Amino acid sequence: MTKRLEITDLVAGHKTRRGVVQAVAGVNLEIAAGETLGLVGESGCGKSSLARAVIGLNTPTSGALSINGDPMDMRRRGNHARDIQMVFQDPYGSLNPRLTVQQLVEEPLTVHRTRSKAERKTFVKALLDRVGIPEAMHDRLPHQLSGGQRQRVGIARALSLEPKILICDEPVSALDVSVQAQVLNLLVELQREQNLSYLFISHDLEVVRYVSHWIAVMYLGRIVEIGPVEEIWSSPLHPYTRALMQTTGNDAMGEGPEVKLNSELPSPLSPPSGCRFRTRCPLAIEKCAQEVPDLQENGKGHQVACHRAKEWSATVSAAA
Amino acid sequence: MMLRRVLLSPAGMIGLVTLLLIVGMAISAPYLFPKGPWALVARPYLWPGSRPGIPFGTDALGRDILAGVFYGSRVSLLVGIVATVCALVVGITVGAIAGYFGRVADAVLMRITDAFQTIPGFLFAVVLVSILSPSISTIIFAIATVSWPPVARLTRAEVLRVRESEYVQSCKIIGMSAPRIILTQVLPNSLSPVIVAAAVLVATAIITEAGLSFLGLGDPNVMSWGTLINIGRPSIRSTWFICIIPGLFVVLTVLALNLLGDAINDALNPHLRKR
Amino acid sequence: MQEQEQGAALLDVRKLSVLIKQSSRQKVRAVDAVSFSVGVGETLALVGESGAGKSLTAMAIMRLHKAQSMGVEADSIRLDGQELSTLSDREIRKIRGSTMAMIFQDPLSSLNPVLTVERQLVEAIRLHNDMSAAAARQRALELLDMVRIPAAKSRLGEYSHRLSGGMRQRVMIAMALAGNPKLILADEPTTALDVTISAQILDLLRELQTELGVGMLFITHDLHAVRSIAHRVAVMYSGRIVETGNVEDVFSRPHHPYTEGLLAARPHGSFSLDGHKLREIPGTVPSPADRPAGCAFGPRCNRSQPDCESQPPSLRNETGARTSFACYHPLKEVPA
Numbered sequence: 001m002t003k004r005l006e007i008t009d010l011v012a013g014h015k016t017r018r019g020v021v022q023a024v025a026g027v028n029l030e031i032a033a034g035e036t037l038g039l040v041g042e043s044g045c046g047k048s049s050l051a052r053a054v055i056g057l058n059t060p061t062s063g064a065l066s067i068n069g070d071p072m073d074m075r076r077r078g079n080h081a082r083d084i085q086m087v088f089q090d091p092y093g094s095l096n097p098r099l100t101v102q103q104l105v106e107e108p109l110t111v112h113r114t115r116s117k118a119e120r121k122t123f124v125k126a127l128l129d130r131v132g133i134p135e136a137m138h139d140r141l142p143h144q145l146s147g148g149q150r151q152r153v154g155i156a157r158a159l160s161l162e163p164k165i166l167i168c169d170e171p172v173s174a175l176d177v178s179v180q181a182q183v184l185n186l187l188v189e190l191q192r193e194q195n196l197s198y199l200f201i202s203h204d205l206e207v208v209r210y211v212s213h214w215i216a217v218m219y220l221g222r223i224v225e226i227g228p229v230e231e232i233w234s235s236p237l238h239p240y241t242r243a244l245m246q247t248t249g250n251d252a253m254g255e256g257p258e259v260k261l262n263s264e265l266p267s268p269l270s271p272p273s274g275c276r277f278r279t280r281c282p283l284a285i286e287k288c289a290q291e292v293p294d295l296q297e298n299g300k301g302h303q304v305a306c307h308r309a310k311e312w313s314a315t316v317s318a319a320a
Numbered sequence: 321m322m323l324r325r326v327l328l329s330p331a332g333m334i335g336l337v338t339l340l341l342i343v344g345m346a347i348s349a350p351y352l353f354p355k356g357p358w359a360l361v362a363r364p365y366l367w368p369g370s371r372p373g374i375p376f377g378t379d380a381l382g383r384d385i386l387a388g389v390f391y392g393s394r395v396s397l398l399v400g401i402v403a404t405v406c407a408l409v410v411g412i413t414v415g416a417i418a419g420y421f422g423r424v425a426d427a428v429l430m431r432i433t434d435a436f437q438t439i440p441g442f443l444f445a446v447v448l449v450s451i452l453s454p455s456i457s458t459i460i461f462a463i464a465t466v467s468w469p470p471v472a473r474l475t476r477a478e479v480l481r482v483r484e485s486e487y488v489q490s491c492k493i494i495g496m497s498a499p500r501i502i503l504t505q506v507l508p509n510s511l512s513p514v515i516v517a518a519a520v521l522v523a524t525a526i527i528t529e530a531g532l533s534f535l536g537l538g539d540p541n542v543m544s545w546g547t548l549i550n551i552g553r554p555s556i557r558s559t560w561f562i563c564i565i566p567g568l569f570v571v572l573t574v575l576a577l578n579l580l581g582d583a584i585n586d587a588l589n590p591h592l593r594k595r
Numbered sequence: 596m597q598e599q600e601q602g603a604a605l606l607d608v609r610k611l612s613v614l615i616k617q618s619s620r621q622k623v624r625a626v627d628a629v630s631f632s633v634g635v636g637e638t639l640a641l642v643g644e645s646g647a648g649k650s651l652t653a654m655a656i657m658r659l660h661k662a663q664s665m666g667v668e669a670d671s672i673r674l675d676g677q678e679l680s681t682l683s684d685r686e687i688r689k690i691r692g693s694t695m696a697m698i699f700q701d702p703l704s705s706l707n708p709v710l711t712v713e714r715q716l717v718e719a720i721r722l723h724n725d726m727s728a729a730a731a732r733q734r735a736l737e738l739l740d741m742v743r744i745p746a747a748k749s750r751l752g753e754y755s756h757r758l759s760g761g762m763r764q765r766v767m768i769a770m771a772l773a774g775n776p777k778l779i780l781a782d783e784p785t786t787a788l789d790v791t792i793s794a795q796i797l798d799l800l801r802e803l804q805t806e807l808g809v810g811m812l813f814i815t816h817d818l819h820a821v822r823s824i825a826h827r828v829a830v831m832y833s834g835r836i837v838e839t840g841n842v843e844d845v846f847s848r849p850h851h852p853y854t855e856g857l858l859a860a861r862p863h864g865s866f867s868l869d870g871h872k873l874r875e876i877p878g879t880v881p882s883p884a885d886r887p888a889g890c891a892f893g894p895r896c897n898r899s900q901p902d903c904e905s906q907p908p909s910l911r912n913e914t915g916a917r918t919s920f921a922c923y924h925p926l927k928e929v930p931a
Binding site: 036042146148149176177178179181188203205209210211213243244247248261263264 | 861868875
């Protein structure tokens, strides 16, 4: 079965004053139709760089992307605007302050000259209605809306070209808890209605668990663990994933090493040799400094990149 | 909408009314003084207020200073506005291209801008006008040439800021073309300070024109405020009013333009708009 | 653990209000008559969403609010037996940093970028202690050790912008400890940090508190942080405390519909597996200027009755309930 979105060996970096940072160091991911892949990691892990490379805001150094099996032309990303769209984190900065709600949602349609003017208006009205913006607000400017309403407008704008893939970059982390629930519910409802595929990026594990079918954990530019949501939640194998899980008070995870992190993220300019996590890993052995661990299948699509994961995989999975 | 907000602030109100009065002077000049500014009406060096009908007195040749001020406002405003429009067109284009595309375009265009900016503006204008021989069009050309670089710099700085905003990125993602992004997204959100600066540019242009005329580099065939000041210059110690009166009009216009610029600045800021 | 010590109130706040001047005539009550206390060796968490007034409350206690645009009213603010509300600005300044100290959300802007860690620490120490420069330097080193900064000696010469976010927050905590405070006000100290770093800072604060026996007012919007650090919690909504009690009780058996809604709004499951929708709280937090006349939560509440609109409910205790809540129609049972 061909996947909705396939990311193959993606490498992306950006120049800084102190050198080139390889923010995404060879990432393979795929998302099926109607499913969500949750991408978790801390700031500096490269999850936003990955999103920007996939959506075309940055040109990747190498690697390939394909939609429904068709390879994407990296230089003519405008052609893919109808396939893949993005919801931004900051509902304050992602809407042009001079355009009304109606104009903001209609803009993508005018750019692509889809539908007649009258059809566009009715379409936009229906779309705004669907995301929960009452008609009285269609002529308002962004600063006259609350954060949650703005994020709804951002979602409507992203959906106006009827894409099949949506990249959601921390779409609820700027919102209050009581409003987060509204936006998350809207996103999962829309997914069911339109069979959308999401790449859902967040640092909030519980939010990711709620919306995702698959979870990928990223550390310093690499995917260290990936698997179906219930697998990752109930039997996390990578020490980094386990450390993240502990911060949420996850009591479902199986018997395994307890990982407490004391140090901080090393500089992405000069990542550690071998396993990039080894400098913070209490379980690191000599091999970790010499060999880069590859993602190893552990059954049920659960893959982990850790030299020692085999040692505890039996007990972790047994408890689940 | 915006006009109302400008009028709501006292500074904007005063600036706009003053400016409208001066524009009114410019329009009404040929009707009030059908003989033109060069006609001899009384004896030379007549002091202001000494004869009814000639309230501002006469100059060295017995010409009516009031008529000169009225006709002069036409030339001063014309030079100020046309030169500023030219400077804005060049400056905004250069600044927007340099800021949005960056890299080579930015480096080349900004070095050119720097080159223009290093030469002292007024001196440069003097040189240009003397080479090209003084006339209204060469004066406008010279003033525009010396005043576009700051516009370019200002535009570039604003464009750099707006370019990085998420709403511009979202427009790239929806597949909008670069020229369209610049025209519909970047410029509307980066031009407020440029428009404010434009008001000041008009003022500077008026002063520059007066300065050029004062040095004898004005268009000899038209009466501007600068021409009047130039006429009064030889006798500035005795009959100083010939210089002071048009000078006051220059000051008044410049002040009005500055007040208006500030008011526009406030009105353009969407965050200050009432909810 | 320290039951007997927790009895004595270290900080006791009665009817504290913060008024924000909107225009020359209009004043808005951003914080509306809140009362609470923090015991010795106890952590009280003030939790709420943006605009709840939790930071303003801390600022008002520290008297760090903007005096031109804000006014503070209080029946009393007692710290360690001393009434703060009647003190002059000069006297408050003496107490600030010594008896009470504050930790901010953004350590980068609260540290001076052109001074080394050592200079700033030594300055803070000598401001509140009569100490020689050499002794102060020794004390600075001790403080850095105390906040578990590895290789503390080599960090003394660093500038704040060269430190990572977690390290900066540790330096901020060290500076707060410089005056040997009895009360620490921590305003969202982990919000700007990544989860693994934030967990480290929470561990550190908890350990320091038991070591030093200080009281702490911990301000956050993060329910996890509350659970991991606080003994008691006060839930704020639109400038008022709506429910307060022991963390265990408030989290497991909330009585106020807002507390219950807030807890239920956080995801705790997987939609893809069970299709279970999150409980929404409709609408948004009202700004203090548009706060409804009665219960501020009324318009968003699914239990509201006509009497909720008359006047705001005050905090009360009900027999059988383990928390205090400000609600006319509280939840009685544990929600399923």
